[in-house]
Amino acid sequence: MPLFLDDEQTMLRDTARDFVSEQMPVAHMRKLRDEKNADGFSRDHWKSFAEMGFTGILIPEADGGLGLGHVEAGVVLEEIGRNLSPSPFLTTAVAAVEALRGSAQRDRWFPGILAGETVAALAIDEKPKHNGQVAMQAKRAGNGYRLSGAKQFVTHGHVADLMIVAAHVEDNADVTLFAVPAGTAGVTATPERLTDASIAAHVQFDEVQLDGDAVIGGEDGGAAYARLLDAARIGASAEMLGVGGGAMDRTMTYLKDRKQFGVAIGSFQALQHRAAHLYSELEVARAAVLKAQQLLDTGSDEAAMAAAVAKAMTGLATTLAVQEGIQMHGGIGMTDEHDIGFYMKRGRVLAEMFGDTNFHADAVARMAGF
Amino acid sequence: MTEALDTFRAETRAWLEANCPPEMRQPMRSEKDANWGGRNAEYQPGQKDWMDAMASRGWTVPDWPKAYGGGGLSPAETKILREEMARLGCRNPLNSFGISMLGPALLKYGTEEQKLEHLPKIARGEIRWCQGYSEPNAGSDLAGLATSAEDKGDHFLVNGQKVWTSYADQADWIFCLVRTDRTNKHRGISFVLFDMETPGVSTRPILLISGYSPFCETFFDDVKVPKENLVGELNRGWDVAKYLLGHEREMISGMGGESGNRALHSLAREKIGLDGEGRLADPLLRAQMALYEVRSRAFKAMSERFIDELKSGQAHPAQPSMMKYYGTELNKTRNELMMAAGGSDLLEWESDASNGGAAARAWLRTKANSIEGGTSEIQLNIIAKRILDLPGA
Structure with a gap:
C-alpha cells in the first residue's frame, strides 16, 4: 500500500476541507467562545457532520456506516484541526466507535452517532499528566459492577450521552472499558473551560451501579x-x-x-x-x-x-x-x-x-x- | 493485482534465501565493507557473487528498464524487493554513484547510444563513476564553476580543477560539469562524461579529519573529451546537474537508518547498563536517544512516503532538499549519541577493540553529510523559495 492518500481519500479530503472551512472556520469557534456556549460545540453542526456521513466513517457498513478506516477519519480530523472547529468527532466518531465496533453495545449507540445526536466522552485520566495508568477499580456487585473514583480531562464529559470509563475489575491487571449512559446515578460531571475554550469535565463516580452488560467487549485482557x-x-x-x-x-x-x-x-x-x-x-x-x-x-x-x-x-x-x-x-x-x-x-x-x-x-x- | 504481488513476494523471498551469500547478510562493520564495483575492485568473500547474482536479474537497479540492465520492476514490486532484502538483512549488492546519480540523469537526458553504452555497465558494477561538480571557488555557488571545455571540432579540450570529488582516485569514469560559455552563468555550463584514464587527468586524495581520504582534488590538463560524450544540450548542463543533485540528495538522506539505530541501542546498553526497570541507567542520555528515536522512525515513514510519491510522480520537485536536510541532520545526531554512549572506549583511534577507531571516524565523516551535495543552509534556501514560495532576498 503506497504511503499517500489514494484517489477516493483525496476526494474525501477535498470534501471535508470545503465543508469544514465553510461551515466551521475559526470565526465559528470564536463566536462560541464569546457567547460562552455551555455545550462547548454546536449541536447543529454535529448534525450536519452526520448528514455529510462523517460520523459513520468508522462504523461498519453492516451497522449502517461507511465502513472506512482511520486514514479516512484522519482526513476529517485534520480539517477540524486546521479550522480549530469545536467538535465531538474525535471522542465520539473515532475513539468511542473504535471501542464499540463489534461489541454488543453497538446497536444501542451507533444509530445516535450516525444521526449526529449522540456525543461520547472518554473517562481515562486520573492525574493531570496522562501516564497510561488507571487506578480506578470496578468491584463486582451482583450481576454487575460498582464504580467509584474520579476522572479528569474528560472532554465533552458534561454533555456526553455515553461515557466510556477505563477501570480495573477488582485486582485484574488489565484495564476494562465500561459504557456509562448519561443520567446514571452517582455520576457527577463538573465542566471546566480550558485554555482553548473547549470544555472538559472532572467526573466523580460515587458507588455507581452498572449492569454486567456495561462492559465493552467483555473482560478481554485489555x-x-x-x-x-x-x-x-x-x-x-x-x-x-x-x-x-x-x-x-x-x-x-x-x-x-x-x-x-x-x-x-x-x-x-x-x-x-x-x-x-x-x-x-x-x-x-x-x-x-x-x-x-x-x-x-x-x-x-x-x-x-x-x-x-x-x-x-x-x-x-x-x-x-x-x-x-x-x-x-x-x-x-x-x-x-x-x-x-x-x-x-x-x-x-x-x-x-x-x-x-x-x-x-x-x-x-x-x-x-x- | 494483490495476488500477483503476493506471488512476487514469495518468489523474491525464496530467490534471496537461495542466492544471498551468508557473508552478505551480516551488517557492515564500517564503510570499508561497502562494494563499489569497478575495474579496480577488490572483493571481499561473497561480494562479487552477490553483486553478479543480483545483476543477472537486473536487481542492482530493479526499477530501470530491462533493455539497460535493469529489472523492469513496478514501484510496488521494487518496494517488495527492498522489504524482502531488509527482512533477510541483505547488504546492498552495489554502492554506486552510477546507480544513484548518473543513471537517472542518463535515463532522462541521455541519447539512446549513451544509455546502451553506459547503463548496463553501471548495473553490472563494471564501471565505477565519480562526480566532478565542486571547485575551489564554486561550492555552495556551484554555478560559478570555471573548469573550461573548449570546442575543438570533434572534441572538447577540458582544463581546470575539481575538488571534493568522492573516490576519484578509485573511479573509472567521471561525470563532470564544465564551462562552455563564459558570458552566461547558468546557461554556459555543459555536462560531459569521460574516462579517468584519459591523458591529462590526475587526482590527489585529501586527508580528512576522520583520517580517511574519501575525497580528492582532481586536475584536468588538456583532457580530450569526444563530442558524443556531451549529455543533454550544449550549455544546458545545469538542468542535468540540478536533476542529478535531486537524486544525490535522496541518496545522502537515506544513510544511517534502522541498523544504525540498533547499533546505538546495543552500544548504549553495553557501555552504560540498564536500571532495575530495563531502562538505560543514564536518564538524560536516554531522553535524548528517545527523542532522536521518535524523529528517526518518523523520518523512516517519510522516506517511504517520499519514494512512493516520487515513483508515482506526486513528489514536489524540491522535496529531495527536505529529505537531504532532515536525513543528514538526523545522521549527525545519531553519531553524536554514539560518541556520548561509548565514552572513552570510542575515543580510541587505532586499537583492535575499537576496530581502528571505526565509530569515531564515522562520527567525524558524518559532519560532511550536511555540507556535501549542497549544505543544509542551501537546502533550506531551496525549500523556502521553491516549496514555500517565499520572496527572494
Missing part, C-alpha cells in the same frame, strides 16, 4: 482499551497535524504580506530558514501519522509503536509551528483579535491529550529496548 488508546492517540495526532498546518499556512501568508524595511519580511533568510525547518518537521510528522493510520487499519501489531511515534512527532512539529506562528507574527500575534493565538492554545491542549511527547518518546524507547 484489548478494547488498547484499541481505544491507539485510535484516540492517532486521531489526536491527525487533528494536531491540522493545527500545525493551519498555523504554518497563516504564518507563511503573513511572511509574504507583512513589510518592514521596505520589503516582505519573508525575504529575510533568518526567517526563511526557520520556515523551511518548520516545513520539514511537519512533513515528517504527516508521514508518521499516515503510517500509523494505515497500520491501525490493517490491524498490524506495529500500530502501538507507530501511534507513539505519531503522537510524539506531531507534538514536536505542531508545538514548533504554533510557537513560530506567534513569534513571526510579532505583536499582532499576541492579540486576542488575531486568530494565530488560538492555534497555540489548541495545540497545547491536543499535545497533552492521551499522552504528551515525553510520555510517548519514553514509550518508544521502551518498545525499542532501551
